[in-house]
Every structure is written in structure tokens, then in C-alpha cells.
Amino acid sequence: MSIWESLKVAMSSIWGHKIRSILTMLGIIIGVGAVIIIVAIGEGAKNQIADDMFSTDENEIQLYYEQIFLEDDTEMMWVEEPEITDEDLAVLREVPGVQSVLGINQGWGMMVHNEEQSDMTITGVDEGYFAAKNIEMLEGRPFLARDNDSMNRVILIDSVTREKFFSDGEDVIGEIVEVSDNPYKVVGVYKSTIPEELLQYDDFASGEMLMPRALVSMMFGNREIESVSVIAESPEIVSETGQLTADALTEQIAPEDGMYISNDFTQYEEELNSYLTIITLFIGSIAGISLLVGGIGVMNIMLVSVTERTREIGLRKALGATRGRILLQFLIESVTLTSLGGLIGIGFAVAATFVASQLLPFEATISPLVVLIGFCFSAFIGIIFGILPANKASKLSPIEALRYE
Amino acid sequence: MKLSDIKKTYGTGGLMVPVLHGIDLEIEEGEFIAIMGPSGSGKSTLMNIIGFLDTPSSGNYELNSEQTGRVKQRELARLRNEHIGFVFQQFFLMPRLNALKNVESPLIYAGVPKRERRERARQMLEKVGLSDRMTHLPNELSGGQKQRVAIARALVNHPSIILADEPTGALDSKTSEQIMKLLVELNEEGRTVIIVTHEEEVASYTNRIITLHDGLITDDRRNLS
Ligand SMILES: Nc1ncnc2c1ncn2[C@@H]1O[C@H](COP(=O)(O)OP(=O)(O)OP(=O)(O)O)[C@@H](O)[C@H]1O
Ligand SMILES: [Mg+2]
Numbered sequence: 001m002s003i004w005e006s007l008k009v010a011m012s013s014i015w016g017h018k019i020r021s022i023l024t025m026l027g028i029i030i031g032v033g034a035v036i037i038i039v040a041i042g043e044g045a046k047n048q049i050a051d052d053m054f055s056t057d058e059n060e061i062q063l064y065y066e067q068i069f070l071e072d073d074t075e076m077m078w079v080e081e082p083e084i085t086d087e088d089l090a091v092l093r094e095v096p097g098v099q100s101v102l103g104i105n106q107g108w109g110m111m112v113h114n115e116e117q118s119d120m121t122i123t124g125v126d127e128g129y130f131a132a133k134n135i136e137m138l139e140g141r142p143f144l145a146r147d148n149d150s151m152n153r154v155i156l157i158d159s160v161t162r163e164k165f166f167s168d169g170e171d172v173i174g175e176i177v178e179v180s181d182n183p184y185k186v187v188g189v190y191k192s193t194i195p196e197e198l199l200q201y202d203d204f205a206s207g208e209m210l211m212p213r214a215l216v217s218m219m220f221g222n223r224e225i226e227s228v229s230v231i232a233e234s235p236e237i238v239s240e241t242g243q244l245t246a247d248a249l250t251e252q253i254a255p256e257d258g259m260y261i262s263n264d265f266t267q268y269e270e271e272l273n274s275y276l277t278i279i280t281l282f283i284g285s286i287a288g289i290s291l292l293v294g295g296i297g298v299m300n301i302m303l304v305s306v307t308e309r310t311r312e313i314g315l316r317k318a319l320g321a322t323r324g325r326i327l328l329q330f331l332i333e334s335v336t337l338t339s340l341g342g343l344i345g346i347g348f349a350v351a352a353t354f355v356a357s358q359l360l361p362f363e364a365t366i367s368p369l370v371v372l373i374g375f376c377f378s379a380f381i382g383i384i385f386g387i388l389p390a391n392k393a394s395k396l397s398p399i400e401a402l403r404y405e
Numbered sequence: 406m407k408l409s410d411i412k413k414t415y416g417t418g419g420l421m422v423p424v425l426h427g428i429d430l431e432i433e434e435g436e437f438i439a440i441m442g443p444s445g446s447g448k449s450t451l452m453n454i455i456g457f458l459d460t461p462s463s464g465n466y467e468l469n470s471e472q473t474g475r476v477k478q479r480e481l482a483r484l485r486n487e488h489i490g491f492v493f494q495q496f497f498l499m500p501r502l503n504a505l506k507n508v509e510s511p512l513i514y515a516g517v518p519k520r521e522r523r524e525r526a527r528q529m530l531e532k533v534g535l536s537d538r539m540t541h542l543p544n545e546l547s548g549g550q551k552q553r554v555a556i557a558r559a560l561v562n563h564p565s566i567i568l569a570d571e572p573t574g575a576l577d578s579k580t581s582e583q584i585m586k587l588l589v590e591l592n593e594e595g596r597t598v599i600i601v602t603h604e605e606e607v608a609s610y611t612n613r614i615i616t617l618h619d620g621l622i623t624d625d626r627r628n629l630s
Binding site: 005012013016311312315316317318319320321322323324325397398399402 | 453456458459478479482483485486487491493497499501510511513514515558562
């Protein structure tokens with residue numbers, strides 16, 4: 001008897017006991033379905049985190065100074081951060097994997113112009129900033145080396161600021177604007193780098209502006225290089241490059257009470273992912289228990305089926321069926337039962353994942369591999385839990401079986 | 406076929422039930438034989454041994470000069486499939502399969518391709534006069550019709566021996582007559598037919614009547630009528 005023939009016999013016997021078959025398959029349906037749903041949601045969450053928090057096309061790292069507190073310090077003393085100079089930055093540019101290094105500082109000021117006023121974030125940059133950060137100039141010019149050297153009182157506004165303070169046709173280049181009661185000359189307009197979704201918040205609604213770093217330092221009393229931004233050659237090496245440059249800076253400056261560190265998000269990402277994996281595995285193993293219970297249910301029903309069909313087995317043997325044939329037939333029957341359960345479970349999981357994706361803030365993704373594994377596993381359960389009943393059937397003696405009342 | 410000193414004991418250890426005490430029997434090809442005897446005398450046991458459903462505890466059984474004493478399970482299945490057609494008192498048809506599919510089933514185990522199976526099963530059902538009942542399920546057939554389906558199933562593999570254990574036991578006398586006429590016909594075509602029966606009338610259709618008593622042959626006579 002061919003496999004196909006056995007499959008048809010199996011299907012007709014499953015169809016012949018619809019309710020019993022469905023109840024038997026339930027454990028498998030729930031188990032396979034649950035595993036696939038949980039893995040899909042877990043994967044979706046991971047992808048979302050990767051996309052959102054640690055966008056992988058980011059190749060910029062900030063270096064921070066971290067003070068080290070000694071344990072025997074009775075009082076915690078905040079010490080001044082060490083000064084960083086352009087020579088220090090030049091050293092960092094030699095570190096492998098570094099594309100560029102930027103020294104940056106920050107100021108805040110009230111901008112008043114054309115009867116509008118708003119608190120503005122001002123970033124102090126040097127001439128290298130524009131190429132390194134791909135700043136797109138819309139009007140005028142970027143900063144030049146001499147703007148920093150001679151502390152020219154010049155300012156760049158972004159497209160958002162231009163829209164807020166100036167009318168469309170108005171010429172802004174050469175305009176004098178007032179920031180915190182001091183006049184500055186606008187020399188250019190650049191395309192805003194504020195993400196679209198943040199523009200609705202007050203802090204970002206008026207846009208941002210750039211000033212020469214040395215000027216910010218003078219006007220706002222900051223150190224000239226407050227923070228160091230390192231741009232790596234590619235996103236893949238961003239984590240190592242951050243580490244290397246932070247160490248290089250610590251070595252270069254040799255501060256007494258602290259060290260430089262990089263804001264390495266990939267480390268957090270890995271941690272979070274491993275938590276998610278543990279949760280997925282935990283719930284997955286609960287679903288696995290459901291599969292085990294389902295498998296035992298299948299075994300039970302197959303044993304009942306063997307007893308019920310004792311006479312049929314005897315007859316088939318009298319007609320020339322070998323032990324192997326009978327074994328195969330019952331094995332195919334249990335595998336068909338569990339695979340069918342697996343398929344139904346997969347169907348439910350796909351539907352549930354679709355619904356879950358609508359309700360959850362991220363998209364749950366079913367990977368074909370998980371579906372394949374789920375299906376193969378359900379078939380495998382059919383083999384494991386079908387062996388015992390099938391073996392019992394194949395060992396029946398034909399006369400005993402035919403005598404069976 | 407030759408049986409010499411066939412003994413059969415059921416059970417092991419303390420509870421031994423000797424059923425056949427030494428059967429010597431020679432049957433030529435093409436004979437039509439009835440086995441008679443009281444209930445419990447071992448008729449069915451003997452039939453099962455002849456049909457390779459059971460193996461003797463001791464003794465020799467030769468079929469076509471071939472020893473069948475110590476063959477494996479798998480080989481017994483093949484011998485049953487190739488040489489023997491069984492007809493049972495309770496018909497034993499598969500309830501979910503129609504007449505045609507029931508008749509086909511031995512051919513499945515013989516590895517005959519589907520199309521040929523269909524054709525041969527159809528021919529056999531025609532031969533037993535059931536060409537108009539091919540797609541009926543067993544519970545849609547009368548007792549006589551069921552037994553004819555069973556006979557068609559026994560014939561489909563072209564076996565040389567038909568074994569029928571009380572084939573008319575569950576049928577009325579008129580239907581019994583039809584079944585016996587069919588068996589006579591099969592015998593006249595050259596097949597060896599062996600039946601077990603309690604009824605003299607049924608036995609009268611055969612050429613040779615063997616009587617069993619407590620596991621021994623007590624009478625073996627030619628029926629000349
Ligand atoms: N599996 C078994 N275990 C123990 N004893 C058995 C077994 N099968 C048959 N017997 C015994 O063997 C004896 C012969 O049984 P068998 O079925 O051959 O009788 P029979 O001549 O066919 O009887 P009947 O005319 O009632 O069918 C009986 O006493 C029966 O109880
Ligand atoms: Mg009997």
C-alpha cells in the first residue's frame with residue numbers, strides 16, 4: 001500500500017470521528033499556535049526596539065566625561081571637567097575607524113525678530129561640522145575657519161526658524177537678529193535636522209541655530225569643547241570605535257578623577273534582546289508542555305483506535321498485510337492527525353498575529369522558518385506518540401484479532 | 406498439500422490446552438472438501454493452520470512440496486496473500502469501504518497498480534453476480550450479498566485454495582444454496598475449496614468429507630453423490 005493510499009485511509013478515519021479528532025488535535029493546535037504567536041510577537045518587539053531606539057544606520061557616538069568617586073571620599077566632590085583642545089581632537093582623528101571628530105558646545109538664548117520671540121537651542125560648531133553631519137545649505141554659506149578664529153558674530157538658522165521668524169519672500173542673508181540682547185548677522189539657512197515627529201513639541205517648534213563654537217563659548221561662558229562627537233566610518237563598527245576613541249581621549253588627557261566613556265547603545269540593545277529571548281523561551285516552553293500533553297492525548301486516542309479496530313487489523317493481516325504495513329498505516333494515521341492539528345494551529349496563529357499587529361504598537365512578524373519548524377514538530381510528535389499504538393497494532397496475531405468480540 | 410502429525414496446543418506453562426493431537430492429511434489440487442465435527446473439535450484451528458493464519462506447535466505442513474514449518478511472519482503474510490482466499494462466517498467486510506473497495510483490498514497488499522485493481526475487483530463482483538451493487542456499503546447489503554462480496558474478495562488474488570469457515574452459518578437455507586452453488590462453480594474451475602460446516606446438506610455439495618473428533622480425524626470418506 002502506497003503512502004498516498006495510507007494517507008487516504010488515515011483521512012477517512014479522522015473524518016469518520018470528527019469530534020474525537022478535533023478534541024485530540026486541540027492540544028497540538030494550541031501548542032503550535034501559541035509557540036508561533038509568541039515567537040512572532042517577540043520578534044516584532046525586538047525589531048521595533050532595534051528600529052526605534054538604536055536605529056542601526058546611526059554612525060555617530062558621543063563621548064562623555066565620567067567622574068570616578070573613590071570609596072573613601074567622605075564628601076562627594078564634583079570636579080571640573082578637564083579642558084579638551086583641538087590638538088586632542090586631532091589625536092582622536094588618527095584612531096582607526098574614525099571618519100571625523102567634532103568638538104561641540106551648547107547655548108540657549110531668547111531670539112527676538114520681526115516681533116516674534118522664542119527660546120532657541122544654539123549649537124556651537126566648527127567648519128568641519130557641515131561635511132561630517134551632511135548639513136544641507138538652503139541659502140547663504142556654512143561657517144568657515146575664520147568665523148571661529150576671529151569670533152565673527154555670525155549665525156546660521158535652520159529652515160524651521162526661517163519659517164517662524166521670516167516671511168517667505170523676505171531676504172534673510174545679512175539680516176541682523178537679536179539673541180539674548182546681542183546682535184548677530186545671519187549668513188545662511190540650512191535644512192532642519194529635527195525629526196518631523198518632534199516638531200509638534202514646544203522645545204523644537206521654533207527650530208535650532210548654529211554659531212561658531214568659539215563665539216558660543218565667549219557669549220555663554222562655556223568651555224569651547226563641551227562634548228566630543230565621533231563619526232565612525234560605518235554603523236557596524238560604531239560601538240568599537242566609540243570604545244577606542246573614549247580610551248584614546250582618556251589616555252591623551254589623563255584626567256585625575258575620571259575617564260571618558262562612549263554612549264554605546266548597542267550594549268543596551270543586546271541586554272534588552274536577551275531579556276526578550278528569555279521571556280520568549282519561557283512562554284514558549286509553557287506552550288511546549290501543551291504540545292507534550294497534546295501528544296499524550298494523541299497516543300491515548302490511537303490506543304483506543306487500535307482496540308476498536310482489532311478485527312480490521314486481523315482481517316487486513318488475513319488478506320496479506322505484513323507487520324510493517326500495519327505499523328506504517330497507524331503511524332501515518334497519528335502523523336496525519338498531529339500534522340493536521342499543526343496546520344490548524346498555524347492558521348490560527350497567522351490570524352491571531354494579524355489581529356495582534358493591529359492592536360499592538362508594533363508589527364508582529366511570523367517567520368516562515370518558525371512555521372516550518374512548528375509543522376515539522378507537530379508531525380514529529382505524531383511519530384513519537386504514534387509508535388507505541390502502531391507497534392501494538394502490528395503485533396496483534398491475526399486469529400486473536402479475528403476472534404475479538 | 407500435505408500435513409503430517411500436526412499438533413497444536415494453546416497456552417504456555419501451567420494452562421496448556423491441547424487442541425489438535427496429530428493430524429495427517431493429504432489434499433490434492435482441485436479437491437472440494439468439507440470438514441465436519443462437533444463444536445470445539447478443532448475444525449477452525451485446523452483451517453487457520455492450513456491458511457497460514459496460525460502455526461502448528463509441531464508437525465510438518467508442505468504446500469506444493471514446499472516446507473512451511475519455520476518461516477517468518479512476513480513470509481506467512483505473503484503465503485496468505487498469494488495462495489489463500491478466506492471466507493468467514495461473519496463476512497468481515499470493512500464497514501466504511503464499498504463492495505468494490507472491499508474486494509480490492511488484498512490486491513493493495515499484493516502491490517497491484519490501482520487501475521488493474523479496479524478492473525479485477527469489478528470482474529470478481531460480476532462473477533459472483535453483484536455487478537449492480539459495486540458501490541454499496543456493507544450495511545446496505547443482505548447477508549447473502551455480503552458473503553458473495555467476501556467470496557469475490559477471496560478470489561481476486563487468484564488463490565489456488567479457498568478456505569471457508571462456516572460460510573453459510575449466518576445464512577438461511579435458500580441463500581446457503583446460492584453460496585454453495587457458487588463454491589461448486591469455483592471448484593469446477595480447478596481451485597481447491599475447503600469448507601467447515603455443521604450441516605449435512607452443505608457437506609453434500611463436496612467430494613470428500615473429513616470428520617474431526619477431539620483433535621483427531623475419525624473419518625475421511627469420498628462423497629460420490
Ligand atoms: N487462543 C486459544 N486459546 C486457548 N484455547 C483455544 C484458543 N483457540 C481455540 N481454543 C480452543 O481450541 C478448541 C478448538 O477450537 P476451534 O475453534 O478450533 O473449534 P471448532 O471445531 O471450530 O468449533 P466450532 O464448531 O464451535 O467453531 C476449543 O476447545 C477452544 O476452546
Ligand atoms: Mg469454528
